[in-house]
Amino acid sequence: MEKWSNNKAWLLVLPVFVIVAFSAIIPLMTVINYSVQDILAPGQKVFVGTEWYREMLGDYRLHEALWRQFLFSGLVLLIEMPLGILIALAMPKKGWGVSVCLVTIALPLLIPWNTIGTIWFIFTRPDIGLLGAGMNNWLGIAFDHTANPLDAWITVMMMEVWHWTPLVALLAYAGLRAIPEAYYQAARIDGASAWSTFLFIQLPKMRGVLTIAFLLRFMDSFLIYAEPFVLTGGGPGNSTTFLSIYLVKIALLQFDLGPGGAFSLIYFVIVLLFSFIFYQALQRVGKGEKV
Template sequence: MTKPINQRAWFLVLPVLILVAFSAVIPLMTVVNYAFQDSFGNNEFFWVGFEWFEEILRSERVHDALGRQILFTLIILVIEIPLGVFVALHMPRKSGTWTSICLVLLALPLLIPWNVVGTIWQIFGRVDIGLLGYILSSLGFDYNYTQDSFDAWVTIIIMDVWHWTSLVVLLSYAGLRSIPDAYYQAAKIDQASRWSIFRHIELPKMKNVLLIAILLRFMDSFMIYTEPFVVTGGGPGNATTFLSIDLVKMAIGQFDLGPAAAFSIIYFLVILLVCWVFYTVMMNTGKVDG
C-alpha cells in the first residue's frame, strides 16, 4: 500500500501561480475567447461558435505547415541527438584545460540570440557575399537558398544543428560524467568491447538526460520561429513555412484573429500532449511495477 500524498504543500506555490496567471493564464483565456468570435477591430466581437476550429482543422494550408513542422522536428531530432551523444562520448572524460576549452566552445552557439543566429546564416549562405554560398557555388554546386526549396531546408537544418547540438552534447556529457569509474573498471576486467560499454553502461546511465534533451529539442524545434523567419521568411514559396510562421502570418499579416486563436489552441494542445507523454516517461523511467 503506497502512502497517500499530502497535496497541501501546493499552497506554498501560490505566489508563483499568481505570477503565471498574469503571464500565461489570462492571455490563454483571451485567446480562447477570441477563438469563438470574429472581430473587425474596435474591440467589437461576434460569436461564431466552432467555425474557426472547423476551418483550421480542415485547412490544407495548416495541414501542409503541420507536415513540414513534423518533418523538420524529426530530421532535427534524428541528427542532433546521435551527433550530440557522439561528440560527448569523444570529449575528455577527466577535468582539464582541454575539457574547459571544449565546454566553452560548445556553449558559444547557445549564447547567441535567435535572430542573430538567423542573420549570421542568412549572410553566411548568400552566394554573393556569404562564405558558405560563395564556396559552394565556386565548387560548382547550384546552391541558392532564396530560390531553391531543398537548399533552404538544408540551410535551416544545418543552422539548427549548429545552434542546438551543443545542448545535447552538454547534457549527454553531464550524464557521462556522473558514471562512476568502477563501472568502466568492471567493463575492462570483463574485456567488454567499446560498443558493449556504450550499450550496457553509458546509454542506460544517460537515459534520463537524453529524455530531457529530446524533450527540449522537440519543444524548441516544434515551436521554431525566429531563425527560419530571418533566413528564408518562410520561403521560397511556402517551403519553410512552419506552424509558428504560418500562425504569425495569419494573426498579424492577415489580422484573422479568430482563426489564428483557434490555430494557437490546437497548436498548444499538441505541444501539451507531447510534453505530457515525455514527462510521464521521464517520471516513470526506472520505476518497478508494483
C-alpha cells in the same frame, strides 16, 4: 488544532498563483476568448462557437505546415541526438581540454536567435557568403537558399544543428561524467567491448539527461520561429513555412484574431500531447518495458 485554521496557508500560495495567472492563465484565456468570436472591428464582435476551429482544422495550408513541422522536428531529433552523444563521448575527460571544449561548444547557445538567422543568411548567400559563394564559385555546385526549396531546407537544418546540438552534447557530457569509475572498471573485468560498454552502461546511465534533451529539442524545434523567419522568411514559396511562421502570418499580418486564436490552441495541444507521449515512452524504455 482545528482543520480550518490551516487554511491561512493558502495565502502563501497566492503570490505564485498571481504570477502564474499573469504569465499563463490570463493570456491563455484571452486566446480562448478570441478563438470563439469573430472580431469585425474594435468593439464589434460576434460569438461563433467552434467555427474557427473547424475552419483551421480543415485548412490545407495548416496541414502542410504541420507535416513540414513534423519532418523538421523528426530530422532535428534524428541528427542532433546521436551527434550530441558522439560529441560528448569524444570530449576529453580531464585536463585543460575540458574547459576549452565546453566553452567552444557552448558558443552557439549564447548567440541571440535572430542573430543566428542573420549569420546563416549571410554565410550562405550565393554572392558574398563564404559557404554560398564557395559552393557556387569554387566547387561549381549551384546552391541558393533563397530560390531552391531543398537548399533552403538544407540551410535551415544546418543552422538548427549548429545552434542546438551543443545543448544535447553538454547534457550528454554531464550524464557521462556522472557515471562512477567502478562501472567502467567492472566492464573491463567482464570483458565488455567498447560498444557493449556504451550500450549497457553509458546509454542507460544517460537516460535521464537524454530524456530532457529529447523533450527540449522536440518542443523547441516544434516551436521554432526567429531563425527561419530571418533566414528564409518561410520561403521560397511556402517551403520553409513552419507552424509558427504561418501562425504569425494569420494572427499578426492578416490580423485574423479568431482563426489565429484557434490555431494557437490547436498548436499548443499538439505540443503538449506529443511531449506527454514522448515522456511516457522514454520513461518506459528506461525501465526496460515494452513501449
